Amino acid sequence: EAAVTQSPRNKVTVTGGNVTLSCRQTNSHNYMYWYRQDTGHGLRLIHYSYGAGNLQIGDVPDGYKATRTTQEDFFLLLELASPSQTSLYFCASSDLGANYAEQFFGPGTRLTVL
Amino acid sequence: AQKVIQVWSTASRQEGEELTLDCSYETSQVLYHLFWYKHLLSGEMVFLIRQMSSSTAKERSGRYSVVFQKSLKSISLVISALQPDDSGKYFCALWELENNNAPRFGAGTKLTVKP
Helix, strand or coil: CCCEEEECCEEEECCCCCEEEEEEECCCCCEEEEEEEECCCEEEEEEEECCCCCCEECCCCCCCEEEECCCCEEEEEECCCCHHHCEEEEEEEECCCCCCCCCEECCCEEEEEC | CCCEECCCCEEEEECCCCEEECCEECCCCCCEEEEEEEECCCCCEEEEEEEECCCCCCCEECCEEEEEEHHHCEEEEEECCCCHHHCEEEEEEEEECHHHCCCEECCCEEEEEEC
């Protein structure tokens, strides 16, 4: 069974705080993604990666950094958190192939910035 | 600019009815995938069905099927015999396959199925 895990599941921090969201996949997928989900906007792409050491900028990257340390691990860093970054964050993995390409999502991290 | 548009933010049906959720998209690429996902009330995001741009087959998975109108850049999700457990938020996604792109999502449609 494909698996994507995220930690922490819930996080509360203050404005200006430093937050790291972690994601690990055991699917042997090359692609990994970070999205944020907000009402009225759906899932918006923050950063993504197609392999260890690779990083691609998504549609809403401001205020976020990301690192892909291994094929399994993808981190999202908020170095100076702001209330506008309060959101539900999803990590996902996928791969391209003839018969599959769907994303497998983690359970999400709910982040609150006070 | 928004690449994936889901016009209806909410929908409500009775158990046993059929529902069509609409999605339109923008792309200039020839090869792409389209997906439907469901965000469960439990928080889990699950894959429902996929349509490849190169395929003319009518995709179906259990009670889910799609209506793909490539020339109109439209893909609809049809859910038959609705059950209360079908309640949740449904997202359409577009993955353009050129240039190491990534899937983009619409804003979603929240469905409520009443017993």
